Amino acid sequence: MLLSIKDLSVSYGKNQALKNINLDIEPNTVTAIIGPSGCGKSTFLRSLNRLTELTPNTTTRGSINYKEHNIYEMDPMEVRYHIGMVFQKPNPFPKSIYENVAFGPKLNGYDNNLQEIVEESLKKADLWLEVKDRLKDNAYTLSGGQQQRLCIARSLAVKPDILLMDEPTSALDPLSTAKIEDLMTTLKEHYTIIIVTHNMQQAGRVADNVAFFLNGELIEYGSSEKIFTKPFDKRTEDYITGRFG
Amino acid sequence: MLRKINDNKERLIHIGLFLIAMISVLTTAGIIYTLISESIPFFQNVSLKEFLTGTRWAPLFQPQSFGVLPLLNGTFLVAGIAALIAIPLGLGSAIYLSEYAPEKVRKTIKPILEILAGIPTIVYGYFALSFITPIIKFLFPQANIFNALSAGIVVGIMIIPMVSSLSEDAMLAVPQSLREGAYALGATKFEVAIKVVVPAAFSGITSAFILGISRAIGETMIVTIAAGATPKMTLNPLDSIQTMTAYIVQVSLGDTPHGSIEHQTVYAVGLTLFVITLLMNILAQIISRRFREVYGNAR
Ligand SMILES: Nc1ncnc2c1ncn2[C@@H]1O[C@H](COP(=O)(O)OP(=O)(O)OP(=O)(O)O)[C@@H](O)[C@H]1O
Ligand SMILES: [Mg+2]
Numbered sequence: 111m112l113l114s115i116k117d118l119s120v121s122y123g124k125n126q127a128l129k130n131i132n133l134d135i136e137p138n139t140v141t142a143i144i145g146p147s148g149c150g151k152s153t154f155l156r157s158l159n160r161l162t163e164l165t166p167n168t169t170t171r172g173s174i175n176y177k178e179h180n181i182y183e184m185d186p187m188e189v190r191y192h193i194g195m196v197f198q199k200p201n202p203f204p205k206s207i208y209e210n211v212a213f214g215p216k217l218n219g220y221d222n223n224l225q226e227i228v229e230e231s232l233k234k235a236d237l238w239l240e241v242k243d244r245l246k247d248n249a250y251t252l253s254g255g256q257q258q259r260l261c262i263a264r265s266l267a268v269k270p271d272i273l274l275m276d277e278p279t280s281a282l283d284p285l286s287t288a289k290i291e292d293l294m295t296t297l298k299e300h301y302t303i304i305i306v307t308h309n310m311q312q313a314g315r316v317a318d319n320v321a322f323f324l325n326g327e328l329i330e331y332g333s334s335e336k337i338f339t340k341p342f343d344k345r346t347e348d349y350i351t352g353r354f355g
Numbered sequence: 356m357l358r359k360i361n362d363n364k365e366r367l368i369h370i371g372l373f374l375i376a377m378i379s380v381l382t383t384a385g386i387i388y389t390l391i392s393e394s395i396p397f398f399q400n401v402s403l404k405e406f407l408t409g410t411r412w413a414p415l416f417q418p419q420s421f422g423v424l425p426l427l428n429g430t431f432l433v434a435g436i437a438a439l440i441a442i443p444l445g446l447g448s449a450i451y452l453s454e455y456a457p458e459k460v461r462k463t464i465k466p467i468l469e470i471l472a473g474i475p476t477i478v479y480g481y482f483a484l485s486f487i488t489p490i491i492k493f494l495f496p497q498a499n500i501f502n503a504l505s506a507g508i509v510v511g512i513m514i515i516p517m518v519s520s521l522s523e524d525a526m527l528a529v530p531q532s533l534r535e536g537a538y539a540l541g542a543t544k545f546e547v548a549i550k551v552v553v554p555a556a557f558s559g560i561t562s563a564f565i566l567g568i569s570r571a572i573g574e575t576m577i578v579t580i581a582a583g584a585t586p587k588m589t590l591n592p593l594d595s596i597q598t599m600t601a602y603i604v605q606v607s608l609g610d611t612p613h614g615s616i617e618h619q620t621v622y623a624v625g626l627t628l629f630v631i632t633l634l635m636n637i638l639a640q641i642i643s644r645r646f647r648e649v650y651g652n653a654r
Contacts, residue, residue: 161538166457191541201532204555213550214540261536268540 112137112302113158113272117172120150120157122165127153129326130172135272135319140294140303142313142334145323146349151306154323155274158304159193160186176272191218194265198277200257202249202264207241210249210260214268227267235263236293255286262293266301273297275305279312291316310350314338322346390629393622400616406623412586412602414620415611421620423627425586429503429596430572430628433582436507436592437514437571442564444511445518446553449560452519453526454548465520472516480580483509488581495593501583504592509581510571518567525559525643526552562639569635573628575600599628 113135120128127150135141143151156162157170160181173180181189191214202210211228220227228245232238237259241252249260258278265273275294279287294303294316307313313320313334320337322330322345330337330346341347398406401421409422448468452461488505491498498504529552537551553560583595584605597605603621611617 159539161535164535164538187541187543190539195535195539197532197535197539199532201530201536203533203536203551213537217540217542217546217550264536264540 111135111175112177114175115158115172116175118154118157118174119171120153120162121169123167127326128157131328133321133328133331135302135304137271137302138298138300139318140298140305140316141319141321142317143304143306143321143323144308144310144313144349145329147308149323150326151323152276153326155195155276155304155306158272158274159190159195161190161195191268192270193272193274194268194270195274195276196258196261196265196278199281200254200261202252202257202260205249206246207249207252207260208245211263211267214264218268231263231267232260234266234297235259236289237263253286255282255289258282258286258290259293262290266297270301272302272304275303277306277308280308287312310338310352322349324349387629390622390626393619394626397616397619397623400619401623410588412597414617415606415609419616423599423624425588426597426599426602426624427627428588429578429582429586430598430600432503432590432592432596433507433510433574433578433598434568434571436504437511437574438564438568440508440511441514441518441567441571445515445563445567446522446560448515448519449522449526450548450553453523454544454552468516468519471513472520474513476513476574476576477580479509479513480577483577483581491593498593499583499595501581501585501595502593503582503596506578506580506582507592510574510577513574513577514567514570517570518563521563521566522556522560525556525563528559529555558642558645562643565635565639565642569632569639572635573600573632575604579604599624603628 111134115131115133115135118128118131119126131154143154145151153162158174158181162168162170163186170182173182175181176184176189176192181193203213205213208228211231212224215224215227229238229242232241237256240256241247241260244251249257252260258281262273262278279290282290291312294305297303305313305316317334319332320334321328322337322341322343324345330341330343332342336342337346338350341350347353406421406423408424409420410424411420411422412425413420452464456464483505487508488500488502491502491505492500533551533555534547537547542550578598579601582598582601584597584601585595586597586602587594589596603624606618606621
């Protein structure tokens with residue numbers, strides 16, 4: 111088991127956003143988190159690399175074991191180094207394309223083979239061919255879809271184990287979305303991916319497993335095939351067939 | 356019932372407000388006009404070349420000499436010292452307020468900084484002379500009672516709130532998503548501040564520095580009280596010097612007859628000061644306008 115989540119509860123002040131979540135994630139899989147708006151998907155994802163701590167007054171109970179270590183007993187910087195994140199809106203730094211990808215490795219003290227790491231990461235994110243002649247250009251000169259792939263490359267450059275993606279294609283056009291979905295399938299060979307999505311087709315296309323959240327609770331978790339063909343819980347069925355949410 | 360709209364009244368209000376807005380524009384135009392028209396007779400007597408390149412400023416003594424460089428030297432020496440104080444402290448305090456301080460602390464410190472900005476400069480002047488100068492004299496006995504260092508330090512302290520507040524605004528405008536992006540790569544809080552937020556706010560911070568320095572160049576009371584009245588080409592901060600502003604005060608308070616060349620120097624020096632600060636403010640505007648366009652679609 112790569113990631114084992116036990117009795118995880120997260121509150122923002124008095125508002126409890128996650129209630130006793132138990133979930134295990136296998137290596138080299140894509141897990142989709144689905145559920146209606148406000149059910150705690152982003153909160154769940156952000157608690158997996160301790161980004162929830164950046165919000166004042168959040169409390170977290172329970173444990174998340176990454177390779178048998180409770181991440182809440184680890185150094186948060188180290189946790190995030192192993193568990194990377196791609197956000198809903200592309201958020202490249204206002205620096206060159208090269209500097210964006212080199213940012214993480216530089217933090218961790220790499221400097222001799224930076225060029226290689228940058229090239230390798232951009233190739234993995236399927237962006238290399240489009241940017242190899244303009245690495246010095248500002249990242250904002252890229253299209254939205256390219257920016258998102260740049261952010262993926264930026265995350266890959268620190269060689270994480272797990273990649274968290276919070277609605278990574280919701281701000282993108284269909285073509286860029288398809289590119290990123292293809293990418294997830296290839297990245298799965300070397301990484302474990304957890305993705306939040308509102309798009310059932312997308313979840314069906316890319317995910318091995320699906321977790322359905324409702325009002326801060328995990329209602330159902332199983333293989334993508336099972337959830338989409340014969341869900342166990344009535345509420346899951348209602349949600350995926352579009353009867354609510 | 357329909358409300359009766361009084362067109363004439365609306366038009367009067369419009370015109371009235373327009374006139375009020377014009378007051379400051381007209382005042383500025385009037386100042387520029389005075390500076391230029393009063394400077395013309397001066398430059399009929401003293402060549403622009405002598406004025407801008409001469410290294411001796413002695414309009415009030417015989418033999419007279421009209422090289423403005425010693426005053427520029429004094430002004431920039433004080434402004435330079437002030438910048439050395441205000442830039443690191445102002446930036447440091449902006450980083451603290453924008454990136455580290457909990458909401459409560461920020462809400463307490465900001466008004467205090469604003470009060471600091473509202474203290475009359477004469478108070479700063481006496482603070483320089485009666486508090487900073489004795490310390491300098493103690494550390495460096497060879498220092499003059501009136502010296503550039505004391506004035507520079509206090510001018511620096513005076514502009515800290517301005518540099519800090521403008522830099523903080525620029526840093527707060529950096530989208531939270533950029534910080535999260537850096538945290539998600541394993542950055543520490545300090546790395547996020549120094550490697551992401553400050554560079555992203557760079558042009559805003561630079562324009563804060565320029566405006567702060569421009570304010571230091573125009574500062575009058577502190578330098579008149581603490582820096583001395585000896586126009587001098589020197590880089591020694593312990594020397595007594597004279598700034599452009601302090602010179603203007605000296606002549607304005609003295610009894611040089613209106614219309615004499617001694618008196619006209621005030622306008623020539625004032626015009627120089629005006630051009631310098633105008634150029635700096637324009638530069639700050641250009642830089643900070645660029646910065647608003649930087650973030651593209653992040654946010
Ligand atoms: N920074 C915050 N401060 C306070 N409450 C928050 C914060 N972020 C989220 N919440 C609350 O936590 C709950 C879960 O929010 P979360 O963002 O995890 O939902 P979500 O499933 O990602 O929704 P969406 O699909 O709209 O993105 C909501 O009730 C929300 O109001
Ligand atoms: Mg969300």
